[in-house]
Amino acid sequence: xxxxxxxxxxxxxxxxxxxxxxxxxxxxxxxxxxxxxxxxxxxxxxxxxxxxxxxxxxxxxxxxxxxxxxxxxxxxxxxxxxxxxxxxxxxxxxxxxxxxxxxxxxxxxxxxxxxxxxxxxxxxxxxxxxxxxxxxxxxxxxxxxxxxxxxxxxxxxxxxxxxxxxxxxxxxxxxxxxxxxxxxxxxxxxxxxxxxxxxxxxxxxxxxxxxxxxxxxxxxxxxxxxxxxxxxxxxxxxxxxxxxxxxxxxxxxxxxxxxxxxxxxxxxxxxxxxxxxxxxxxxxxxxxxxxxxxxxxxxxxxxxxxxxxxxxxxxxxxxxxxxxxxxxxxxxxxxxxxxxxxxxxxxxxxxxxxxxxxxxxxxxxxxxxxxxxxxxxxxxxxxxxxxxxxxxxxxxxxxxxxxxxxxxxxxxxxxxxxxxxxxxxxxxxxxxxxxxxxxxxxxxxxxxxxxxxxxxxxxxxxxxxxxxxxxxxxxxxxxxxxxxxxxxxxxxxxxxxxxxxxxxxxxxxxxxxxxxxxxxxxxxxxxxxxxxxxxxxxxxxxxxxxxxxxxxxxxxxxxxxxxxxxxxxxxxxxxxxxxxxxxxxxxxxxxxxxxxxxxxxxxxxxxxxxxxxxxxxxxxxxxxxxxxxxxxxx
Amino acid sequence: xxxxxxxxxxxxxxxxxxxxxxxxxxxxxxxxxxxxxxxxxxxxxxxxxxxxxxxxxxxxxxxxxxxxxxxxxxxxxxxxxxxxxxxxxxxxxxxxxxxxxxxxxxxxxxxxxxxxxxxxxxxxxxx
Numbered sequence: 001x002x003x004x005x006x007x008x009x010x011x012x013x014x015x016x017x018x019x020x021x022x023x024x025x026x027x028x029x030x031x032x033x034x035x036x037x038x039x040x041x042x043x044x045x046x047x048x049x050x051x052x053x054x055x056x057x058x059x060x061x062x063x064x065x066x067x068x069x070x071x072x073x074x075x076x077x078x079x080x081x082x083x084x085x086x087x088x089x090x091x092x093x094x095x096x097x098x099x100x101x102x103x104x105x106x107x108x109x110x111x112x113x114x115x116x117x118x119x120x121x122x123x124x125x126x127x128x129x130x131x132x133x134x135x136x137x138x139x140x141x142x143x144x145x146x147x148x149x150x151x152x153x154x155x156x157x158x159x160x161x162x163x164x165x166x167x168x169x170x171x172x173x174x175x176x177x178x179x180x181x182x183x184x185x186x187x188x189x190x191x192x193x194x195x196x197x198x199x200x201x202x203x204x205x206x207x208x209x210x211x212x213x214x215x216x217x218x219x220x221x222x223x224x225x226x227x228x229x230x231x232x233x234x235x236x237x238x239x240x241x242x243x244x245x246x247x248x249x250x251x252x253x254x255x256x257x258x259x260x261x262x263x264x265x266x267x268x269x270x271x272x273x274x275x276x277x278x279x280x281x282x283x284x285x286x287x288x289x290x291x292x293x294x295x296x297x298x299x300x301x302x303x304x305x306x307x308x309x310x311x312x313x314x315x316x317x318x319x320x321x322x323x324x325x326x327x328x329x330x331x332x333x334x335x336x337x338x339x340x341x342x343x344x345x346x347x348x349x350x351x352x353x354x355x356x357x358x359x360x361x362x363x364x365x366x367x368x369x370x371x372x373x374x375x376x377x378x379x380x381x382x383x384x385x386x387x388x389x390x391x392x393x394x395x396x397x398x399x400x401x402x403x404x405x406x407x408x409x410x411x412x413x414x415x416x417x418x419x420x421x422x423x424x425x426x427x428x429x430x431x432x433x434x435x436x437x438x439x440x441x442x443x444x445x446x447x448x449x450x451x452x453x454x455x456x457x458x459x460x461x462x463x464x465x466x467x468x469x470x471x472x473x474x475x476x477x478x479x480x481x482x483x484x485x486x487x488x489x490x491x492x493x494x495x496x497x498x499x500x501x502x503x504x505x506x507x508x509x510x511x512x513x514x515x516x517x518x519x520x521x522x523x524x525x526x527x528x529x530x531x532x533x534x535x536x537x538x539x540x541x542x543x544x545x546x547x548x549x550x551x552x553x554x555x556x557x558x559x560x561x562x563x564x565x566x567x568x569x570x571x572x573x574x575x576x577x578x579x580x581x582x583x584x585x586x587x588x589x590x591x592x593x594x595x596x597x598x599x600x601x602x603x604x605x606x607x608x609x610x611x612x613x614x615x616x617x618x619x620x621x622x623x624x625x626x627x628x629x630x631x632x633x634x
Numbered sequence: 635x636x637x638x639x640x641x642x643x644x645x646x647x648x649x650x651x652x653x654x655x656x657x658x659x660x661x662x663x664x665x666x667x668x669x670x671x672x673x674x675x676x677x678x679x680x681x682x683x684x685x686x687x688x689x690x691x692x693x694x695x696x697x698x699x700x701x702x703x704x705x706x707x708x709x710x711x712x713x714x715x716x717x718x719x720x721x722x723x724x725x726x727x728x729x730x731x732x733x734x735x736x737x738x739x740x741x742x743x744x745x746x747x748x749x750x751x752x753x754x755x756x757x758x759x760x761x
Contacts, residue, residue: 007745007757014744018739021738021739022712031712035682035710038683171683201758202747203748204747204748205743205746207715207719207746208685208692208716208719208720208750209688210685210688211682211683211684211685277748288685288689289663289686293684326696327754330748
């Protein structure tokens with residue numbers, strides 16, 4: 001991992017002190033809400049449905065055990081609403097679950113006034129939880145209940161382990177994400193982490209790019225398989241070697257989800273590694289000047305790239321040439337790359353001999369298979385190959401019954417830190433799929449790690465399977481959501497508990513977003529669920545065939561809508577009907593997404609629409625989903 | 635170049651203005667503006683969250699403009715540091731802003747990673 005220098009440490013501490021000054025002036029009435037808003041956002045503080053939400057930056061997903069322990073402390077000591085607030089919030093969520101439009105001053109749902117047609121599935125009740133950290137698709141960690149008055153204290157605590165919320169929100173360059181297996185993947189050409197770190201530093205508090213037209217997300221991978229969904233980003237970077245063996249970047253621009261899902265366009269096939277900051281500067285400067293500011297929904301760079309196309313590319317090239325002619329100040333010196341790269345050497349591990357481990361694992365598997373098939377399944381699903389033949393990458397599953405996808409309690413965060421120390425050289429990574437990955441596990445320690453993880457409830461062998469779903473916090477926490485995501489996630493998790501069935505269904509990306517902002521990446525799900533709102537009621541659009549650009553999913557693309565929106569009570573049945581169709585149509589060994597592409601979506605759509613019981617008759621002559629209400633995130 | 639951005643009141647700015655102040659629209663391309671004889675260029679912030687003027691300022695400094703670069707419009711004390719680093723040499727604060735805070739908010743960091751209009755080289759080049 002990157003080792004913070006005195007300069008880096010002082011910088012994070014100065015940021016925390018600056019934030020305390022801003023917060024103090026705000027609470028004193030010297031800094032108005034509108035003026036404070038972008039300042040707190042660029043420190044990760046949103047104001048949500050019931051309380052502020054903090055998004056802590058985890059640069060390219062890497063955390064050390066000390067940082068995990070501080071995140072545990074934040075969850076334990078600060079992620080706590082007052083009992084009154086929690087009671088009021090739960091009451092409001094119960095009203096929503098009963099199909100009632102919540103009022104500003106929520107009163108207990110004293111009667112069963114929800115009409116029969118919208119009465120929720122019993123599982124659709126929200127269970128608000130506190131004292132949790134939440135792993136996000138952009139590899140960050142969020143908290144939902146910290147009072148704003150305590151926000152500066154939390155920033156200081158985080159700064160003690162070099163954590164912060166810099167640029168995790170706001171119209172600026174956001175935290176840079178990467179492949180969860182960066183530096184360890186067997187299919188990697190170049191380790192992207194040193195470049196990601198140099199880019200993190202370059203983008204941090206960039207004075208010119210703090211008030212862009214909209215947020216700006218960069219993802220970087222160095223592997224042949226795209227596990228970072230780079231073509232769904234404002235800028236997607238693939239670091240590689242050209243035919244001459246020189247390292248450089250293939251640069252994509254203008255991808256994004258939201259209400260206009262757009263796959264990024266290749267703008268330059270090769271930018272030499274040491275020029276990447278100069279080139280990014282050109283991309284962002286032209287966007288800052290040209291991006292639309294008159295319409296929030298058209299402000300992302302994807303709209304600019306679509307509208308201007310080659311003219312934008314030409315201007316980026318012209319600006320890049322001007323930067324070079326001016327002295328190319330942000331050319332990365334070899335010495336700087338070497339300094340940063342030295343932080344990312346493989347940690348010392350007491351590794352076993354590979355053959356010995358293989359033999360030992362084979363023995364254990366044989367014995368275990370007789371009374372516990374779960375270990376073999378865990379090896380199959382949660383353990384990945386590693387660049388180093390004696391090491392493995394192990395994913396701790398945070399997809400289990402009773403917790404929202406990606407939620408971790410304070411104790412579990414502490415326990416994860418223990419596991420990282422014991423098995424993974426003190427390092428863990430937040431994954432795009434909202435789990436934690438231990439990147440440096442010696443293969444002969446797998447049985448012990450499995451036993452420890454299982455005791456903690458983090459060894460569910462479901463990585464890549466249906467219940468390893470992505471879901472945003474949705475209408476239980478987020479002020480922008482049109483509908484709740486978590487009860488849908490919970491209901492699907494409950495329905496698909498049987499491991500035999502999950503393994504039989506195989507690898508499926510199920511992604512759930514509570515609104516069109518698409519934080520739950522529904523566009524890229526093989527099965528996507530999107531919450532929409534009509535007349536204050538929750539409805540769900542279902543899409544099929546989306547791809548994040550991974551080998552399994554195929555070329556990056558947005559899924560296609562199945563039909564009018566479904567009622568909450570229908571969604572689980574729709575998922576089941578779609579999967580039944582797959583099981584009927586599949587060839588032996590064929591994945592869901594391949595069957596869908598081969599057989600076409602029609603039979604799947606038919607099956608989905610056949611389960612309608614609430615929405616069989618379009619209500620009041622309208623079809624659901626036609627009047628989708630769009631909002632936009634802060 | 636001045637080391638610290640000069641904070642002007644509206645009256646001071648009005649007094650300091652003369653015919654040689656060039657006012658640049660946010661949509662103007664700073665690469666094409668004629669700079670001969672210009673002593674002061676006023677760049678506008680229609681809202682403090684509209685960041686186009688930062689890039690305009692940077693480009694003007696890169697072109698070698700040595701005169702006064704003035705921030706006008708919705709100019710808040712909490713953005714002075716970004717303005718200074720992007721090449722502004724003066725700022726006309728919005729009427730409700732407390733100019734006394736300027737010194738404090740400008741001194742909150744000892745250094746930055748990336749180069750800017752004032753300190754062209756990034757930290758890794760300087761070190």
